[in-house]
Amino acid sequence: MATAATTRQQQRAADMNVIARKQRSLWGDALYRLLRNRASLVGLAVIALASLIAIFAPLIAPYDPLELHGKSGLLEPIWTSFFGSKFTDPAYIFGTDTLGRDILSRLMYSSRVSLIIGLVPVSIVLAIGLTVGMLAGYVGGVVDDFLMRVTDVVYAFPDLLFVIIIVATLRGTALGNAYDGLLVIFVGIAVVNWVGVARLVRGQVLSVKNREFVEAARAIGAGPGRIMRRHIFPNILAPIIVTVAFAIPGAMLTESVLSFLGIGIRPPTPTWGVMINEGFIVFSTTPWPVLLPSMCISIVLLAFTFVGDGLRDALDPRSKM
Amino acid sequence: MFFVALITFTLAHAAPGSPFDLNANRPLSQATIDRINRYYGVDKPIHEQFVLYMGNLLKGDLGLSFTRQRPVVEIIGQGIGTTFQLGLGALVFALAFSIPLGIVSALKQNTIVDYLSMLLATIGTTIPGFVTAIFLIYIFGVSLHLLPFVGWGSWQHMIMPMFVLGLAPGAYLTRITRASMLEAIRQDYVRTARSKGLAERAVIVGHALKNALIPVATIIGPATAGLITGSFIIESLFNVPGMGRLYIISINQRDYPTIMATTLLYAFLIMIANLTVDILYGVLDPRIKVR
Numbered sequence: 001m002a003t004a005a006t007t008r009q010q011q012r013a014a015d016m017n018v019i020a021r022k023q024r025s026l027w028g029d030a031l032y033r034l035l036r037n038r039a040s041l042v043g044l045a046v047i048a049l050a051s052l053i054a055i056f057a058p059l060i061a062p063y064d065p066l067e068l069h070g071k072s073g074l075l076e077p078i079w080t081s082f083f084g085s086k087f088t089d090p091a092y093i094f095g096t097d098t099l100g101r102d103i104l105s106r107l108m109y110s111s112r113v114s115l116i117i118g119l120v121p122v123s124i125v126l127a128i129g130l131t132v133g134m135l136a137g138y139v140g141g142v143v144d145d146f147l148m149r150v151t152d153v154v155y156a157f158p159d160l161l162f163v164i165i166i167v168a169t170l171r172g173t174a175l176g177n178a179y180d181g182l183l184v185i186f187v188g189i190a191v192v193n194w195v196g197v198a199r200l201v202r203g204q205v206l207s208v209k210n211r212e213f214v215e216a217a218r219a220i221g222a223g224p225g226r227i228m229r230r231h232i233f234p235n236i237l238a239p240i241i242v243t244v245a246f247a248i249p250g251a252m253l254t255e256s257v258l259s260f261l262g263i264g265i266r267p268p269t270p271t272w273g274v275m276i277n278e279g280f281i282v283f284s285t286t287p288w289p290v291l292l293p294s295m296c297i298s299i300v301l302l303a304f305t306f307v308g309d310g311l312r313d314a315l316d317p318r319s320k321m
Numbered sequence: 322m323f324f325v326a327l328i329t330f331t332l333a334h335a336a337p338g339s340p341f342d343l344n345a346n347r348p349l350s351q352a353t354i355d356r357i358n359r360y361y362g363v364d365k366p367i368h369e370q371f372v373l374y375m376g377n378l379l380k381g382d383l384g385l386s387f388t389r390q391r392p393v394v395e396i397i398g399q400g401i402g403t404t405f406q407l408g409l410g411a412l413v414f415a416l417a418f419s420i421p422l423g424i425v426s427a428l429k430q431n432t433i434v435d436y437l438s439m440l441l442a443t444i445g446t447t448i449p450g451f452v453t454a455i456f457l458i459y460i461f462g463v464s465l466h467l468l469p470f471v472g473w474g475s476w477q478h479m480i481m482p483m484f485v486l487g488l489a490p491g492a493y494l495t496r497i498t499r500a501s502m503l504e505a506i507r508q509d510y511v512r513t514a515r516s517k518g519l520a521e522r523a524v525i526v527g528h529a530l531k532n533a534l535i536p537v538a539t540i541i542g543p544a545t546a547g548l549i550t551g552s553f554i555i556e557s558l559f560n561v562p563g564m565g566r567l568y569i570i571s572i573n574q575r576d577y578p579t580i581m582a583t584t585l586l587y588a589f590l591i592m593i594a595n596l597t598v599d600i601l602y603g604v605l606d607p608r609i610k611v612r
Contacts, residue, residue, distance in 0.1 A: 160550040161587055165580070168572040253449050257554060260451055261569055276455065287459050294452045305447040 030238075033314035040310025046303035054111040061105040062093075065270045069100040074286050077103075097275070097289045098282055106270040107296055113271040114300065116182070117255040118248040121189035126244060128194040133201025134228050138209060148202070151195045163188040163254055168263050180269040185258060189251050200243055204236035238315040245311050249304035256297055272297045393582045397564060401586075404556070404563035408548050410483040415491030415544065420537065423498025424530065430503060438495065445492025451554050454485045471560045482559045486551050490544035497540050498533065505533035535605050542598035546591045 034040050053060070063069070074087070075095040081088040088095070094103040136147040154162070166188040171181070208214065209232060217231045258264030259273025267274050272293035279289030422442075426435040461481065462470035468477050505511065506529045514528045515521075553565035560566070564583060571579040 160553075161584060164553075164572065165584065168580075249447070257449065257451065261554065261557060263572065276451070283455075283458070284463050287463060290455055291459060294455045298448045298452055301447050301449070302444065305443060309443070 030311075030314040034307075034310050037310040037313065039306040040314075043303040043306030043310070046299060047307065050111050050300055050303070051115060053108050054115045057108045057112055061102075061108045062091075063102040063105045065101060065106040065109040066268050067101065069096060069102065074098055074100075074282065074289075076286065077288055077292075080288075094292055095288050097279060103275075103289060103292055106275060107272070107292060110270045110272045110275065110293065110296070111300070113182070113265060113269070114252050114255065114297075117185065117189075118252050118304075121186045121193070121251050122244060122247045124186065124190040125193045125197055125247060126240075128190065129197025130201055130240070132194070133198040134205055134232070136198065137202040137205025138224065138228055138232065144202075147198070151198055154192065154195045155199075159192050160254070160257070162192045163258070164261075164263065166191060167258055171263065180266045182265060185255055185264060188258075189254055193247060193250070197240070197243060197247075200239060201236065204239060205232055208232055208235050242308065242312045242315060245304070245308035249301045249308070252297075252304075253301060393578050396567065396579060397582060397586065400562060400564040400567045403561060404552055404565060407479070407482055407486065407556070407561060407563060408545075408552060410479060411487035411548055411551075412490070412541075412545065413487075414483050415487035415494060415548075416541075418487075419491040419494035420498050420534075423495045423537075424502055424525075424533075426495070427499045427502035427506065427533075428525070435499075439499070442492040442495040445488045446496075450485050450489060450551050451558055453488060454481065454555060454558050457481050457485065478559075478561075482555050482561055486548060486555050489551065490547045493547075494537060494540060494544060498537050501536040502529065502533040505529040508532070535602070538605055539598055539602055542595040545594040549587055549590060 069092075074097065075089050075092050076087050077095045078088050078090055078093055080095075092102050092104070094107065096102055097106070132147050132151075136144040167181075167184050170184045170187070213235075214227060214231055217227050222231070255264055255271065256273035256276075259271050260277050262277055265271045265274055267278060275293040276290050279286075279293075283290050422438050426438040429435050458470045458481065461468045468481055469475075470481060506525075508529075510532075511524060511529050514524045519527075552563065553569055555561070556563045556565035557569050564586070567579065568583045568587075570576075571583065
């Protein structure tokens with residue numbers, strides 16, 4: 001009896017499953033494809049881990065990242081003792097830097113800066129780019145001409161060059177000093193990158209704004225604001241999501257390049273770029289203070305790229321490269 | 322181009338501090354400061370300075386460097402040859418590995434060769450140049466003592482910077498080559514060529530490749546821009562005496578005439594690269610002109 005009931009239940013569940021599959025929405029479908037992509041899954045896992053480390057850095061880091069540990073400067077990571085290094089100390093798993101600061105703790109705190117850099121400027125870029133792109137695309141005419149000329153000017157600059165100029169010239173001001181130079185990097189990244197999003201959004205809006213469903217919405221009396229929000233926006237979302245997924249590692253990369261060149265985040269605040277910059281003096285004798293943050297950057301950037309690639313394939317299977 | 326000049330000029334002059342107030346222990350007398358300002362022409366209002374600068378620019382005069390007491394043209398002239406050599410080498414390297422790799426992975430689509438080269442391409446575009454450089458310096462410079470990693474001059478000095486600089490654009494070109502090759506080998510004219518009994522080699526090289534390379538050629542413009550911006554980091558890292566390193570040093574020293582001139586030159590080079598590609602595109606693909 002019991003078994004028969006179970007089989008019947010299983011049968012029904014299986015039937016429902018089939019129906020449920022047929023009804024999978026665009027987004028559910030995309031999510032399903034994303035999760036089936038092994039590289040993306042690994043990427044997501046790495047990002048989740050990095051985020052957890054960033055959030056809980058004060059709890060899990062063994063030391064204060066700024067604390068100087070007296071004479072124990074430039075200790076090597078503990079695994080080098082297997083290869084005959086005598087300058088290790090089990091208290092500092094990844095060793096210490098030139099000033100005797102614990103590298104592991106600094107790496108953990110660095111992930112906080114990277115994630116903030118990945119989130120805040122990209123949100124600003126998205127907000128400005130969406131607004132400008134939607135307006136230019138939907139309103140058209142003089143507004144479009146004006147906004148597109150502005151983007152042309154910003155576009156004429158090589159992007160990294162522009163960020164460097166902005167950050168370098170604003171360095172001495174109050175803006176440049178705010179939050180150890182974090183704020184001016186936000187500004188630099190935002191100023192340079194909104195253009196790409198604005199152009200993308202404009203192109204997408206142009207391609208959907210004369211389609212029947214928009215006309216239908218207009219016919220039943222929807223205002224321009226409502227049409228843009230409820231009808232156009234959901235239909236152009238997919239390419240925007242992909243762009244954002246690639247903008248996040250782009251912003252992180254910009255920060256690390258600036259910090260590495262010595263014009264980004266101000267020491268002693270730990271970021272991976274700053275750590276590489278500081279460790280570079282002793283690189284030929286003790287490479288670890290440089291190698292370890294380099295590995296962290298590489299792993300995190302790769303993780304984001306894998307997720308971005310996966311998202312692109314998931315949202316638009318035709319564009320599979 | 323004009324707007325690039327205007328923005329850079331305004332930004333550079335809006336920045337607080339001048340290279341002359343660095344030494345706080347020995348403040349200069351007001352008279353001296355006035356004299357220095359007059360000498361460099363920075364005592365006039367900003368719009369007059371801009372007009373003057375643009376006028377001189379057309380005559381080929383880029384002003385005097387604030388920190389080196391020499392004309393900017395001369396300083397840039399010293400660095401540009403090295404940067405050009407490095408950039409050209411990197412571009413050649415990028416093309417040399419990316420196009421064959423892209424073709425092979427397209428012809429052997431979905432095999433291990435394809436997956437490996439695509440993984441390499443992803444890594445090459447994702448990992449920042451300076452990080453790759455650090456790993457290479459560690460392996461070949463510090464551990465194996467095979468290659469020098471500071472300075473410039475012999476061919477051994479050039480290997481690592483060129484490799485690193487060419488890697489990212491090359492990886493990107495590999496992806497593009499693969500994608501456009503995949504599209505080309507499915508076209509009707511390729512099928513026609515094959516059906517009339519041509520050797521596989523002739524079909525691939527003469528018919529598919531010729532058409533597949535058109536989109537690749539258009540990417541070379543942006544790739545050149547990438548090489549140019551990459552050069553600041555790579556030159557600073559390997560201590561190569563080129564324009565990129567000069568640029569970073571000038572920024573740290575607030576040497577505005579040099580910053581201005583280098584920025585303009587970079588923007589100009591990128592514009593030229595894009596223009597060349599546009600023209601080349603028309604020559605390579607006559608279909609464009611018809612539209």
